[in-house]
Amino acid sequence: MGMSQNSKTKPINEIRNFAIIAHIDHGKSTLADRLIQQCGGLEEREMQEQVLDNTDIERERGITIKAQTVRLEHTAKDGITYQLNLMDTPGHVDFSYEVSRSLASCEGSILVVDASQGVEAQTLANVYQALDNDHEIIPVINKIDLPAADPEKVRTEIEDVIGLDASDAILASAKTGAGINDLLEAICTRLPPPHEGEADKTTKALLVDSWYDIYLGVVVLVRVIDGYLRKGQKIKFMSNGATREIDRVGMFTPKKVELDILGPGEMGFITASIKDISETNVGDTITDEKKPCETALPGFKPSIPMVFCSFYPADAGEFEKLRESLGKIRLNDASLHYEPESSQALGLGFRCGFLGLLHMEIIQERLEREFDLDLIPTAPSVVYKINMTNNTQVELYNPVDMPDVVKIKSIEEPWIKATILVPDEYLGGLLQLCQDRRGVQVDLTYAGGRAMLIYRLPLNEVVFDFYDRLKSISKGYASFDYELDGYGENDLVKLEIRVNEEPVDALAMIVHRASAEKRGRQMCERLKDLIPRQMFKIAIQAAIGGKIIARENVSALRKDVTAKCYGGDITRKKKLLEKQKKGKAKMRQYGNVEIPQSAFIAALKMGDE
């Protein structure tokens, strides 16, 4: 970290706070790179692609998971040197929560639209969020260097589909740098300065985000609304009353630079000897301990996990390691929830809650790569609300825990409102898909050769390979975004899979009655192929309550003997036996047969095909 720099803060009308919003891959991060470079935030040699994407997974997948902030300086044509605080936001639906936080701390947005792709589902979702936050929006039509670029068509689309005036949209290429100067100029002239902010008021700052840094401890990203934040100041977190002394104040350029002070309208970070991010609630109001402000900022709704699945270590001995690893990830990702659970089929593991499917995938990938764990994930599921006959309501996080059916009055499941943009030729296929997934059509409009579909869907049907199906039906051209849309009652049942009459807990799922039989049959067929034949016949059944709705048999093996075995083969045969024996540790007893755990794992894996 460099030496402390300022002791004066910028006048508020020379500050511009803005977010960059876009559908995934339309060029947010690359555009941020160009802006940083243009403003001299990094030297040429320090520049690498997508500097704001810090983690390996972000870099490799080319997605932004955590919002990032960076302070730039630009001298506009009016001769004023503006302070620009830029936020690069995640584009994916799972992280829309992060997007909303970022937007709340800015006054304007740069809307990036790919000149060859046009408006997509997340473009829309992000724009609506920006409008909800009263943002001024500057449309940027990016990638004009591409041969397939059609800026005029995209301009019309922005106007038709979003209803945004795009007459002065900026044509740019984050790749070649074209239009970047115009954009900087537009940021200074077209976006408003921070609204509130009176220097003589007492300190009031928004806690935008926090993360754990091995050198600094918990780093808190803040946006000052009123007053100042200074080194040495005693501050108070209004949500829990905790008090701390600020030991560092600083900004990102994107390098960390220490400052003495942050003033009204400014963004930056503080550290205050905080050990655990759970003490810092995103959306909280930070104020002065001695002279606290009267009212807190509205804050954010806490992020709620929407998708659940369990992770089991493939090697039972790694349970503790899994616990530690989850703990480490949680240090920086408060939206990850987990608690230990035990399964007869898979042993000891953790039930985890995620913001969505991508979030789940990313956590799994991090556990496997950063922590070198071999994981067995169970099928993703959602949170059901169960209305009991005694008029209480319980939340069901795991199908295994479903109460006895006679005690259940009704079951509610979460619904989403999905926005799907799709070229005409694939519309039929997508309508069919939504229909099959119990969707209810809300709206269907056309704009420029594409259809915009609004559907209500049970989230349950979406976590189960919906996104993959959508992509494959549309050959990758459809885009999809969703928001939660309440709970609704439905005829839901617990589908149980039994092997030799004994339920396999890890394979239990909640499904709509109408699709139970099909899903049950699929799972039985799958297991039939996966369970190795043995000396005894193995019965596989799918059941709802006590009723068997599908069954398969794995027939008994009639012959398994090595024809030729003499002296030299003892060792070889012995090895085989040892392997079998080792495998036994991963076997689960069902009646008189042992089923390798791998069969269940494979059955679960096929679930997302």
Added chain:
Amino acid sequence: MRPNLHQLAIYFHWPFCLSKCPYCDFNAHAFDSVDHERYQKAYQKALAFYAEKLGDREITSVFFGGGTPSLMKPEMVAVLLSDIKKHWKIADDLEVTLEANPTSVEIEKFKAFREAGVNRISLGIQSFIDKDLKFLGRQHDVAQAKRAIEIADQCFDRYSFDLIYGRPDQTIKAWERELKEALPFAKGHMSLYQLTIERSTPFYMRYNRGEFNVPDDIDGAEFYHVTQGIMEDAGLPAYEVSNHAALGQESRHNLVYWRYQDYIGIGAGAHGRFCMNGQKLSSRDHSAPEVWMERAESQGHGSHEWEEIAPEDKFVESLMMGLRLSKGISISALEENSECEFKDQIKTEHLKTAIKEGWVNFDERQISLTREGLLRLNQIIPYLLR
């Protein structure tokens, strides 16, 4: 006291063949030229090495296996056998077996092999149908096979031959016919192996590409039953899963393996199991012929480090081999071989189930498998073990 501590069998592995058969995954290499003299010296050196360690034994059998040991020079076989006689005490009824392929070159050497001291020959006939021999990639035809048997009969006291059945697209009827045709050529001993599609062989790839079918477990069981019936009628019942003999004509050498008695293995990839200083050791020779030879030359033997076999492992090995025999194995032999108690190693519940299912015969003194049990041997062993 451990059984047969004083007796020892010797196995030589000759890892070369004229060409590699597409179903075979034995340590056998098609070769252009082999330095026979160098090999002979290496084998001699290894023999001397073992003689020094285990000199106080009586040799009951010698087996030249392969590969194709009938490609060895008879002089070399003679030298090795005379070395053995120099190093060890020899049993009166010493059995010396050599595996031979029935090509004309090799047939011509039979007499010389007999003169070298071989008294039993095991012929790789495989089939009595020319078309099938071709399919199996064999270098001989039916006429040569019959000629080989005729000469073998003239030269040796005892001979045996191998057939492979359950061949690609073979029907049970066709096999019955072929086996009955083969019987008149037998004299006291036959080995009948159901074809195994081994990984890392060309057959494996072809099978997985769907080029041909082999019997599944149900047909395979049927093939086996039919075979047993015919062989019993012919007075050559199975004494081991795939080996048939008239009473007293069993391969004494192979019985050593199945009874978990002592043998040393010399040659690329050869294995041994023998007691020394109160421990049961396992040896495993380097499997690449060149490496084996270099090791044998430099350290006197071609083996990786010998390893002591743990009691539970001895139990498993002894059970695994013993249950291949029709007679099975006595509980006392199992316990002596392993220094383990039978009841500590076996799951009683599973043993009971296996008896009830009609797979196992058990009477406190002896454990053996029924024919249905033999057919499930690979499953039963882990099932019975704790």
